[in-house]
Amino acid sequence: MKGLSPIRSFRHGIHPAEHKETTRERPIQRIPFPDEVVLPLSQHTGAPSRAVVARGERVQRGQRIAEAGGYVSVPLHASATGRVKEIARHHHPTGRLDDAIVIEVDHASAQTLYDEHPIDWQSRSPAQLLEVIRDGGFVGLGGAAFPTHVKLALPEGKRARWLMVNGCECEPYLTSDHRIMLEWAEWIFLGARVLTRILGTEKTYIGVETNKWDAIKHLAEHLPDDIDCELVPLQTHYPQGAEKMLISAVLEREVPSGRLPIDVHAVVQNVGTLAGIGELVAYGQPLIERVVTVTGPGVRAPATLLVPVGTRLSDVLAHCGGLTDDAREILYGGPMMGTPQQFLDVPILKGTSGIVCLTEGQLRARREYPCIRCGACLDACPVFLNPSTLGALARAGHYEQMMDYHVMDCMECGSCTYVCPSNIPLVQRFRVAKGLLREAQARERELRDKEAAA
Amino acid sequence: MSTGAPLIVSATPFEKRPLDTPRIMRHVCYALAPVIFASVYRFGASALLIILTCVVTCALSEWLLSGRGPWRDSPAADGSAVVTGILLALTLPPGLPLWMAALGAVVAMVFGKLLFGGLGQNVFNPSLVGRAFLQACFPVALTTWSGHSDWGGFWDLRGDTLAWPLLSPVFDGVSSATPLAQMKFEGVATDLGAMFYGAIPGSLGETSALLLLIGGGYLAARRFLNWRIPVGIFLSVYLCATALNLIDPQRFPDGAHHLLAGGLMLGAIYMATDPVTSPVTPLGAWIFAAGIGALVVAIREFGGLPEGVMYAILLMNGATPLIDRFTQPAIYGSGAPRRGAEP
Numbered sequence: 001m002k003g004l005s006p007i008r009s010f011r012h013g014i015h016p017a018e019h020k021e022t023t024r025e026r027p028i029q030r031i032p033f034p035d036e037v038v039l040p041l042s043q044h045t046g047a048p049s050r051a052v053v054a055r056g057e058r059v060q061r062g063q064r065i066a067e068a069g070g071y072v073s074v075p076l077h078a079s080a081t082g083r084v085k086e087i088a089r090h091h092h093p094t095g096r097l098d099d100a101i102v103i104e105v106d107h108a109s110a111q112t113l114y115d116e117h118p119i120d121w122q123s124r125s126p127a128q129l130l131e132v133i134r135d136g137g138f139v140g141l142g143g144a145a146f147p148t149h150v151k152l153a154l155p156e157g158k159r160a161r162w163l164m165v166n167g168c169e170c171e172p173y174l175t176s177d178h179r180i181m182l183e184w185a186e187w188i189f190l191g192a193r194v195l196t197r198i199l200g201t202e203k204t205y206i207g208v209e210t211n212k213w214d215a216i217k218h219l220a221e222h223l224p225d226d227i228d229c230e231l232v233p234l235q236t237h238y239p240q241g242a243e244k245m246l247i248s249a250v251l252e253r254e255v256p257s258g259r260l261p262i263d264v265h266a267v268v269q270n271v272g273t274l275a276g277i278g279e280l281v282a283y284g285q286p287l288i289e290r291v292v293t294v295t296g297p298g299v300r301a302p303a304t305l306l307v308p309v310g311t312r313l314s315d316v317l318a319h320c321g322g323l324t325d326d327a328r329e330i331l332y333g334g335p336m337m338g339t340p341q342q343f344l345d346v347p348i349l350k351g352t353s354g355i356v357c358l359t360e361g362q363l364r365a366r367r368e369y370p371c372i373r374c375g376a377c378l379d380a381c382p383v384f385l386n387p388s389t390l391g392a393l394a395r396a397g398h399y400e401q402m403m404d405y406h407v408m409d410c411m412e413c414g415s416c417t418y419v420c421p422s423n424i425p426l427v428q429r430f431r432v433a434k435g436l437l438r439e440a441q442a443r444e445r446e447l448r449d450k451e452a453a454a
Numbered sequence: 455m456s457t458g459a460p461l462i463v464s465a466t467p468f469e470k471r472p473l474d475t476p477r478i479m480r481h482v483c484y485a486l487a488p489v490i491f492a493s494v495y496r497f498g499a500s501a502l503l504i505i506l507t508c509v510v511t512c513a514l515s516e517w518l519l520s521g522r523g524p525w526r527d528s529p530a531a532d533g534s535a536v537v538t539g540i541l542l543a544l545t546l547p548p549g550l551p552l553w554m555a556a557l558g559a560v561v562a563m564v565f566g567k568l569l570f571g572g573l574g575q576n577v578f579n580p581s582l583v584g585r586a587f588l589q590a591c592f593p594v595a596l597t598t599w600s601g602h603s604d605w606g607g608f609w610d611l612r613g614d615t616l617a618w619p620l621l622s623p624v625f626d627g628v629s630s631a632t633p634l635a636q637m638k639f640e641g642v643a644t645d646l647g648a649m650f651y652g653a654i655p656g657s658l659g660e661t662s663a664l665l666l667l668i669g670g671g672y673l674a675a676r677r678f679l680n681w682r683i684p685v686g687i688f689l690s691v692y693l694c695a696t697a698l699n700l701i702d703p704q705r706f707p708d709g710a711h712h713l714l715a716g717g718l719m720l721g722a723i724y725m726a727t728d729p730v731t732s733p734v735t736p737l738g739a740w741i742f743a744a745g746i747g748a749l750v751v752a753i754r755e756f757g758g759l760p761e762g763v764m765y766a767i768l769l770m771n772g773a774t775p776l777i778d779r780f781t782q783p784a785i786y787g788s789g790a791p792r793r794g795a796e797p
Contacts, residue, residue, distance in 0.1 A: 016469035095463075172469055244786060257787035328462045335468035342463050358468055369475040369532055370574035374729040375680060378736075383786035388734050389778070406785045414467035421474050422574075428465040 009235035010245040023175045037310030038347040040100040044139040046072030062114035079288040079308035081109040119281045126198040136286040142270035145351030160199040161265035167208040168241030171334025174354040176291040181215035187278030211236040239413040298327030298357030314344040331356040369422035377416035387416035394429035479533025485669035493658040497548035500615045509539035511559035542581035544659025553619040558584040634760040670723035679727040682739040687722040690747020721763035731771040738781035
């Protein structure tokens with residue numbers, strides 16, 4: 001087939017059970033507007049947005065309700081037409097309480113888009129297009145929610161040669177990217193065209209795992225003619241969708257430790273983000289809704305939903321028939337790296353790719369055995385760390401020494417913990433260690449700054 | 455909408471490979487089953503009694519010294535003590551008095567493992583610690599081998615199996631020399647085919663190379679043992695022995711003889727691969743294996759003993775932390791050259 005390369009992969013990694021069959025065949029369905037949407041001002045990496053609306057104000061769907069709070073920040077838009085009920089602290093999916101704009105949805109409204117218009121992107125300069133993307137409130141939709149315009153702004157002296165489109169979706173259970181590739185191919189390619197114009201890239205690679213052959217075939221049949229595109233089938237292997245793994249699989253290059261993909265001339269974007277940018281330039285729709293996979297044995301009617309950002313988890317679950325009686329843990333994201341939720345009133349964020357509901361049987365506490373240094377974790381770690389030794393150091397509390405074993409390069413994918421026959425919660429210990437080390441570093445910096453000031 | 459019970463908030467990942475330590479230990483036992491059957495078939499009830507004695511003593515020692523709580527919660531239930539017991543028994547000669555075997559098992563568990571802090575903490579392979587202790591205390595009993603044809607039937611115990619503790623055992627069997635001893639002291643080489651299939655005198659588990667290789671192949675295929683270690687040891691022994699053989703073919707036997715004789719197969723496949731006491735890094739495993747191979751040949755050819763596998767492994771066990779320290783893997787993005795992606 002045209003534009004299709006042989007199957008590639010990265011070294012190490014794991015292959016957990018996929019569990020994708022529940023939702024992979026379920027087309028994207030729009031969920032009815034809820035009574036209220038909760039829009040936290042901090043839905044992205046970086047500074048929180050600043051509200052520009054007041055309590056009681058009427059807002060229209062797609063209208064900007066908060067401006068960017070800095071360079072690494074994005075504006076926020078109303079995801080439904082209605083009235084601002086309050087701007088108050090609200091449960092946030094990260095577990096914190098955070099400022100959020102609550103909009104009472106006007107069910108009588110037609111929910112038409114504020115200022116709907118196509119953007120003549122071909123006549124705009126790359127700098128202007130970056131502004132359009134920032135003003136659209138775009139962040140990475142794969143989960144990390146990093147502001148897209150920052151990722152697309154090339155640092156001085158750096159050149160982007162390859163645009164890497166990430167359609168791996170390597171987390172078990174999740175199928176939202178799969179559905180997007182099957183249903184919204186034209187938006188993805190429109191987005192790719194826009195980004196090619198912004199970045200000046202030579203070639204676009206689209207990496208998709210081979211457990212989504214229908215998506216690979218569909219995209220290959222609809223490849224655009226005006227940009228150089230190649231579809232790269234990737235072995236179904238976790239964490240294939242991690243930026244660094246995608247780059248080593250497709251380009252056979254490694255991003256230097258502590259650096260960014262742009263250092264090897266690559267820019268990685270998730271298929272969902274690209275499709276969103278496609279819609280943005282097609283009719284001016286900012287990032288106000290996203291595709292969410294609702295799945296797992298703990299939910300009665302799994303589905304692929306198009307959800308207004310800010311819809312409460314409880315509303316989404318109610319739309320899916322509610323939880324089963326034995327549902328015990330609800331995750332934002334997949335079972336390898338997702339965030340467990342404590343409250344059902346948390347909103348869907350821009351970066352929420354899926355809701356996985358796990359049942360009692362899946363959460364059985366496993367007995368932890370001593371490490372027998374079997375080395376399975378070394379063979380699993382995609383960044384070639386030594387989790388066995390790191391785990392022993394963490395257990396003993398030698399956090400400083402863990403720096404010598406490169407703990408800061410750990411991307412917390414959980415592969416080591418998946419394979420560990422001694423059931424040691426390795427990645428959890430590394431998260432704790434990294435948090436403490438970062439705190440210590442920040443304290444040290446502060447102290448130095450104070451000394452310098454004095 | 456609410457669930458019957460409150461939501462749980464626990465740490466990812468929630469997917470887990472269905473494999474834990476007791477299961478690995480069970481698979482090691484399965485892999486050793488043919489060797490156990492063969493030794494019982496060849497040496498009769500004496501062999502069976504030695505294996506049972508070692509296994510029961512190891513498990514009981516661990517249970518007694520680690521809390522004596524309910525068996526299920528005891529560290530002894532993870533199966534590692536059973537494996538230690540079996541491996542110790544397989545290094546012992548078939549006519550060894552049972553009380554000596556039991557003493558060796560206690561030393562293996564207590565001094566080889568529990569004093570270091572239990573599973574995963576020990577520096578030296580516990581079964582070899584037990585065996586080394588016995589060899590130091592009872593050199594004669596440990597090197598009295600009998601051919602497998604010098605006894606009547608299965609239930610015909612050797613006179614020394616049931617000897618009373620600390621009384622001189624009655625060595626009534628016709629003692630015959632192992633291939634290594636024959637070679638070293640008499641200069642007589644044994645037929646390679648006999649060594650491969652197991653028709654030779656020796657310890658319980660070291661007589662048939664074939665069965666040991668089958669079990670090792672199974673474990674390596676299931677990734678329960680690090681294939682680099684046995685392969686590295688075989689290569690190292692073969693190369694070192696061949697080099698010596700080329701210098702003086704009269705004095706030094708060839709590589710194949712070294713590979714098939716003595717405890718090399720048992721040691722290389724089941725003892726040196728003990729993950730706790732061998733390097734965890736791939737490069738470290740190769741260095742560890744090369745060291746063992748060279749030491750085996752050196753001890754066999756230039757030492758006072760006909761066999762050197764045990765000391766070679768114990769010495770390299772001691773070097774393991776150092777090897778691990780200097781062979782840390784080059785992390786992603788460190789600029790190290792990398793082989794292509796492997797599926």
